Amino acid sequence: MEANFWHQRWEKNEIGFHEASANALLVNHLPSLRLGPHSRVFIPLCGKTLDIHWLLSQGFRVAGAELSELAVTQLFAELNLTPEITQRGQLKHYRARHIDIFVGDIFDLTADMLGQVDAIYDRAALVALPAQLREKYTAHLISVSHTAPQLLICYVYEQSQLSGPPFSVDDAEVKQHYQSHYALHLLENPEVAGGFKGRIPAQEHVWRLIPAVTENRP
Template sequence: MEASFWHQKWERGEIAFHQSEANPFLLAHFEKLNLAKNSRVFLPLCGKTRDFACLLAGGYRVVGAELSELAVNELFKELGLEPNISTAGKLTRYSAKDIDILAGDIFDVSAELLGAISAIYDRAALVALPSGIRERYTSHLMNISGTAPQLLITYEYDQRLMDGPPFSVTENEVRWHYEAAYRLRPVESKNIADKLKGKVAATETAWLLQNANK
């Protein structure tokens, strides 16, 4: 999937994937990661999610990675913050109190540019990527984060009935990507009431991924 696909989505306002409120699974299960307040949380492929406001209000610091600078600018506008903008390698860093966003290709985010983080919240990253990229993404995410614990949200549905994104990611696939490094626990699963994008029956699942070596 080319970067132009996502740039065009944002430019055309085709962002049905954007949720106007904080994700219910975040509200219900994030505390299970047992993070201290002021911990730094990474949101990959973050868009302008309202989950940032929720995490900031909860006393956490946040860092995101997002391809679209349009989305990043809209995020800061909605948060009522004026970012400081600087160059970070191939990326552009937008910063304000307790928030950093790296704008550009997620695969250009290094551990050094990301900085120390305590956890990952992946609501819309893994499911946004086609199958051919997901292995590269999960490996990269573990490398740059030091295998930080995660709250991961996935969808599962009959991929033959609808093209992604979001793509269907099965339990077996989650385990294939992550079981060697994490203890995996599905903490909640629910059927999407009005079908995914109003088209297909789908199940949404929240996973806790805890480092297997800690």
Template sequence: MDEAFWHRRWAQNEIGFHLREVNPLLRRHWPGLQLAVGTKVLVPLCGKSLDLVWLVEQGFEVLGVELSEKAVEDFFVEQNLPVQVEHRSGFKIYRSGVLEVHCGDFFALTAEDVAGCEGLYDRAALIALPASMRQRYTEHLSSILASGCTGLLVVLDYEQAQMEGPPFAVSDAEIQASLGDGWDISLLERASALDDKFLQRGLR
């Protein structure tokens, strides 16, 4: 899986992973993190998620990161947000108030780019990556975020052989192995998520 895969998905509007509403798990569990209003939140591989707007509406400063320029452009048009654009450190940066989206390669992010981020929200990043890339993702994430960061991670777990990702299966054991050393991990909720689109792809 490479950058061309995701550019093609967005160009062909093959974005079944995009939710047309704010993620219910975000609404339900984010308040429990007890992050102070004004905290800066990193949202990797954010697409054009409505979750960005919700986080801003709750009083947070938001830094999204997205590879696809089409996704970012669509987001600001669809949300009717005024935007300023600049180029810095290899990223095309879109800014609207306390919301910034850095368009470019997540793995090119530095600690300086995410300085001040004390919150993390990952709903579609880890599960978007095959196993060969997930370890690199978690290592990079942990290396650029300051210690003490608090976040919400949403994943799917299923028999990977039953369905070709993305979204990919990520088990509890993998999360503990990849993040357990640097993060204090707590399971907040486990629920069945077998909607029609997964059933149609053969998942049971």
């Protein structure tokens, strides 16, 4: 998926993926990661999601990566925050109290730039990427986060009926990307109400990913 595709989506306000409230699956299942107070949650391809508002309201710190600078400027405006903006390599770093957003190509983000990550919340990143990029993305995410625990939400549907994004990422593919580093737990797989475009049956699969070394401790 070329960067220009997403820039045009934001410029035209074609952001049907942007939800009008915090995601219910996040609210219901983030506690399963057992995060401590003030933990830092990384959201890849974050847009201006209201999930960030909710996480901040719960006392978490937030880091994000987003291609569209327009989305990020809107996010800070909606948070009523004035960011400090610096250049970090190929990325712009928007920063305010308890929030850091890196603007640009997520593959230019390094572990040193990102800093501490206590958990990853991926609702709209893996499913936004075409198949040929997903393996590169998941390997990069593991690297920059030092295999942080993850709450992952995927769509599962008959891909031939819809071109995407969001793309269908089934359970076998999730395991292909992550099972060598994590213990995977499928928490819930609710139906998408009305399906995609009101006609294509789809489910959301909610995964908890716990680093294998942590899972195997006594």
